[in-house]
Amino acid sequence: xxFATYNVEWxxxxxxxxxxxxxxxxxxxxxxxTKAMQTEALGIVFTAMDADVVMVIEAPDTSRSRDTVxxxxxxxxxxxxxxxxxxxxxxxxxxQEIALMYDPDVVLARHDPHGQxxxxxxxxxxxxxxxxxxxxxxxxxxxTEDKVVFSKPPLEVDLTVRATGQSLRLIGAHxxxxxxxxxxxxxxxxxxxxxxxxxQLAQAIWLRARIAxxxxxxxxxxxxxxxxxxxxxxxxxxxxxxxxxxxxxGDGDTILYDPHASKALLRRIGPQPTTAxxxxxxxxxxxxxxxxxxxxxxxxxxxxxxxRIWHPFDDPTCWKTPELRESxxxxxxxxxxxxxxxx
Numbered sequence: 001x002x003f004a005t006y007n008v009e010w011x012x013x014x015x016x017x018x019x020x021x022x023x024x025x026x027x028x029x030x031x032x033x034t035k036a037m038q039t040e041a042l043g044i045v046f047t048a049m050d051a052d053v054v055m056v057i058e059a060p061d062t063s064r065s066r067d068t069v070x071x072x073x074x075x076x077x078x079x080x081x082x083x084x085x086x087x088x089x090x091x092x093x094x095x096q097e098i099a100l101m102y103d104p105d106v107v108l109a110r111h112d113p114h115g116q117x118x119x120x121x122x123x124x125x126x127x128x129x130x131x132x133x134x135x136x137x138x139x140x141x142x143x144t145e146d147k148v149v150f151s152k153p154p155l156e157v158d159l160t161v162r163a164t165g166q167s168l169r170l171i172g173a174h175x176x177x178x179x180x181x182x183x184x185x186x187x188x189x190x191x192x193x194x195x196x197x198x199x200q201l202a203q204a205i206w207l208r209a210r211i212a213x214x215x216x217x218x219x220x221x222x223x224x225x226x227x228x229x230x231x232x233x234x235x236x237x238x239x240x241x242x243x244x245x246x247x248x249x250g251d252g253d254t255i256l257y258d259p260h261a262s263k264a265l266l267r268r269i270g271p272q273p274t275t276a277x278x279x280x281x282x283x284x285x286x287x288x289x290x291x292x293x294x295x296x297x298x299x300x301x302x303x304x305x306x307x308r309i310w311h312p313f314d315d316p317t318c319w320k321t322p323e324l325r326e327s328x329x330x331x332x333x334x335x336x337x338x339x340x341x342x343x
Contacts, residue, residue, distance in 0.1 A: 001106065001161070001343050004049050005172070005224040005292055007057035007276070007334035012071075012095045014039055015060050019070035021078055031279075033330055041330035043079040048324050049310065049336055052106045053159070054083050055172040055224040057292075057334075059099035062091040068099050076101060087111055089155035089172075090132040098155040098172045098225065105162070109170075112158035114210065128209035131156070135206040148202040151176065154225075156210075166343045168220035168300070171210065175203050175244055176228050200228070204244035214297075215254045221297040223248060223256060226334065228291055249295060256295035259307050260337075264290050275309050276334045294339045303342045310336045 010029030016022055023039040030038055046054070060071035069086045076084035081101070088099040089111045102109045118133035129135055131153040136145050155172035207223075214221045227244050246265065249256050260273040275292035279285075296304055312318050312328040312335070319325055328335055 001053070002049070002051040002338055002340050003053045003055075003222065003224070003294060004051035004336050004338045005055040005057065005226075005294055006045075006049075006336040007174070007226045007292060007332060008042065009058060009332040009334065010096075011042075011056070011058055012060040012066075014042075015066070015071045015074075017065045019060070019067055019074045021075060030330075030332075037330055041327035042075075042332075044323060044327040045310070045331050045336065046076075046081055046083075047079055048321075048327075049338060051083055051338060052103045053109070053170075054101040055155070055170065056099045056101060057172070057174045057226045058096040059088065060097065061095040062088065062097055063095075068097045072099055072101055082106075085109075087157065089113065089157075090153040092150075092152050094151055096152065096174070098152060098174055100155065100157055100170065100172065102159075107162060108160045109157050111156065113156045114213065127213060128206055131206075131210075135202065137202050137205065146202070148199060148206065150203060150206075154207060154210075161343045164343060166220075168222065168343070169214050171207070171221070171223045171225075173207060173223065173225040173227065173248075175200055175207075175226070200244055201242075201247065204247040208247050208250060211248065211250065211256070212254060218299075219297075220300050221256070222300065222339075223295040224293070226292050245293070253298075256297060257301050257304075258293045258295045260290055260309065261293055261295070273309055274311065274314070275337055277329075278333055292334055292337045294337055296339070296341075300341065304339060305342065306338075306340045308338045308340075310338065 013029040014022055014035055021039055023036045025034050025036055028035045028038045060068050062068040068088045072086040082103040083101040085104045086099055086101050087109050088097055091097060100109055113130050115128050115130035117130050131150055135148040137148060138145060152174045157170040159170055160167045245261055264272050272290060274288035274290050276289050278287045280287050310318055310328060312325040
């Protein structure tokens with residue numbers, strides 16, 4: 001089986017309110033890319049991946065007039081994808097949802113959130129609260145409780161492989177540290193950046209608490225998505241000791257595994273795998289970063305056969321296939337990560 005995670009930059013802009021693809025010459029939300037260009041490129045990338053399960057990060061919006069599942073299933077139908085059914089969890093206000101596309105002939109999938117549901121004024125019980133709730137933690141060791149919420153609540157999926165009956169848990173996540181908006185000088189930029197990073201690390205601690213609960217229960221587990229963080233990525237990392245990625249991976253008997261994260265952690269200087277490519281206007285250059293992961297629990301690791309980053313320049317097959325290479329560059333500023341695993 002093949003599992004994938006893919007952050008599609010402003011996927012929502014490619015659909016109208018009825019969930020119909022807008023494949024015309026108007027501009028997409030990507031720089032210098034039309035909606036027709038991005039739509040065609042995505043169709044080529046999804047078809048080439050041919051994944052049984054795809055965790056879509058920045059999926060189309062769900063709101064009063066829009067529907068994530070309707071849009072994704074329409075997209076799958078347009079390109080005759082096997083992963084033609086979709087499921088999502090708690091919606092958010094960012095127009096960037098987290099959703100799962102899957103082949104219903106291969107797996108069964110349902111949204112299955114764990115933890116205490118949000119209740120106004122209720123005290124926090126032991127364990128991690130539900131991801132649409134509030135996590136209470138002292139972020140700055142000032143003996144004052146801080147309240148943390150997810151701007152994009154992680155998606156928790158209960159998944160069963162039809163052929164074998166194998167069940168596992170999937171958690172799709174998109175952690176994001178906000179830019180220091182409103183800062184007018186260097187000191188304010190530093191203050192806001194540190195505060196935002198502290199909140200992101202608190203979200204990672206919250207996510208890790210849920211991971212620990214599943215591992216304690218013996219649940220096979222995958223954590224997938226864009227963690228927007230990694231060893232050496234942030235200039236304020238040294239203030240906190242660990243990145244969000246390291247917190248989520250954990251250690252000891254409950255450690256998760258992703259080979260790309262392991263390489264990055266072992267080698268802070270020198271070549272590293274990357275999953276995203278951003279243009280920096282002020283410096284007139286591209287920045288590459290490792291942001292997207294598929295982490296597996298120890299019981300799944302022996303079954304995992306191959307992790308692959310579909311990088312247009314670093315993956316030989318992508319590089320040697322011009323149509324796929326150009327589509328990867330046109331479709332998004334992130335590249336898919338896949339895992340082939342025997343289940």
